[in-house]
Amino acid sequence: MAENKKDIRALTKEQLREFFVREGDKAFRGNQVYEWLWQKSAHTFDDMTNISKNTRQMLEDNFVINHIEVDTMQRSNDGTVKNAVRLHDGLIVESVLIPTSSRTTACVSSQVGCSLDCKFCATARLKRMRNLNPDEIYDQVVAIDKESKLYHNRPLSNIVFMGMGEPLMNYNNVIKAIEKITSPEGLGMSPRRIVVSTSGVPKMIKKMADDEVKFKLAVSLHSAIDEVRDTIMPFNKTFPLKDLREALEYWYAKTKNRITYEYVVWDGINDKRKDVDALVKFCKFAPSKVNLIEYNPIDNGAFQQAKPEAIDMYQNILEANNITVTVRRSRGKDIDAACGQLANKS
Ligand code: SAH
Numbered sequence: 127m128a129e130n131k132k133d134i135r136a137l138t139k140e141q142l143r144e145f146f147v148r149e150g151d152k153a154f155r156g157n158q159v160y161e162w163l164w165q166k167s168a169h170t171f172d173d174m175t176n177i178s179k180n181t182r183q184m185l186e187d188n189f190v191i192n193h194i195e196v197d198t199m200q201r202s203n204d205g206t207v208k209n210a211v212r213l214h215d216g217l218i219v220e221s222v223l224i225p226t227s228s229r230t231t232a233c234v235s236s237q238v239g240c241s242l243d244c245k246f247c248a249t250a251r252l253k254r255m256r257n258l259n260p261d262e263i264y265d266q267v268v269a270i271d272k273e274s275k276l277y278h279n280r281p282l283s284n285i286v287f288m289g290m291g292e293p294l295m296n297y298n299n300v301i302k303a304i305e306k307i308t309s310p311e312g313l314g315m316s317p318r319r320i321v322v323s324t325s326g327v328p329k330m331i332k333k334m335a336d337d338e339v340k341f342k343l344a345v346s347l348h349s350a351i352d353e354v355r356d357t358i359m360p361f362n363k364t365f366p367l368k369d370l371r372e373a374l375e376y377w378y379a380k381t382k383n384r385i386t387y388e389y390v391v392w393d394g395i396n397d398k399r400k401d402v403d404a405l406v407k408f409c410k411f412a413p414s415k416v417n418l419i420e421y422n423p424i425d426n427g428a429f430q431q432a433k434p435e436a437i438d439m440y441q442n443i444l445e446a447n448n449i450t451v452t453v454r455r456s457r458g459k460d461i462d463a464a465c466g467q468l469a470n471k472s
Pocket of ligand 1: 246247248287288289290291292293323324325326344345346388389390419420421422423424465466467
């Protein structure tokens with residue numbers, strides 16, 4: 127019965143080796159199959175051409191290979207590609223390929239939907255929620271890597287965990303996926319080219335520091351004033367800025383890696399001098415960089431991008447305080463692939 131079969135990709139390499147030994151085969155067979163599953167992304171046992179027919183049948187009888195399917199793919203005028211990806215249980219997540227002249231970046235999802243409730247984000251409206259498995263995260267990267275080679279003649283260079291979901295609420299699976307992505311037995315990418323973006327879960331930021339992770343950290347701050355952040359990111363009431371700041375100081379003390387703050391300036395919400403002053407103060411706790419990101423409207427009118435003068439004020443004051451700041455334009459807006467738009471209309 128297919129339902130009773132186990133997903134073979136849930137097994138570690140060691141478990142696969144042990145399985146073959148129990149079956150009276152060589153442990154080495156486990157290495158071969160593992161390579162097919164991860165490095166070569168085989169979707170069927172029949173793809174495994176250096177494995178005997180009998181062994182392939184035996185695997186077929188015992189296991190399934192769960193894998194994602196790119197359900198629909200949309201290409202934007204600016205070269206951005208958005209994949210709606212179907213998981214083995216029929217649920218959909220989205221991932222995006224963002225090309226620039228010097229790099230191609232995959233923006234991947236870590237959860238179906240999101241348990242947080244950021245008022246400006248389309249993903250927050252999805253009801254259904256589950257964590258993605260490590261292989262479901264890994265497969266999104268493999269799919270984008272293929273598209274990068276196909277459309278831009280170069281492999282993927284960077285990965286950002288800025289798709290659907292809160293990566294630190296699915297920490298173990300995200301870590302396992304990153305292990306596969308960075309392993310020579312997977313994609314062999316450098317962890318320095320991976321950014322995990324979080325709304326700020328203090329306990330998990332400390333755990334990342336303790337685990338001595340090698341990837342980079344971005345925090346979606348959007349306000350350094352509790353009363354403001356409480357209204358736009360309600361979980362801030364549970365994890366107030368004081369706790370976030372303390373966790374970030376801990377992160378920096380342990381890793382010596384600077385922190386990037388993602389920050390949208392909205393009209394009438396965080397566009398005043400006091401908002402910038404609070405941000406400058408917050409940035410002084412650990413070396414940091416601020417990305418001022420453009421707001422991508424989701425259907426309601428509650429949030430509007432701030433006036434250019436407000437963005438200029440932020441930029442000038444941050445720079446005057448020796449804080450690196452970049453102003454980012456959005457990509458892929460025409461296909462709802464920009465930050466916070468994933469799940470819009472789909
Ligand atoms: N949960 C993680 C990652 C997903 S969101 C996090 O919060 O960081 C990825 C980024 O998009 C975050 O910085 C988020 O604040 C931002 N974002 C969400 N909605 C947006 C919108 N409508 N316009 C612009 N940025 C948005």
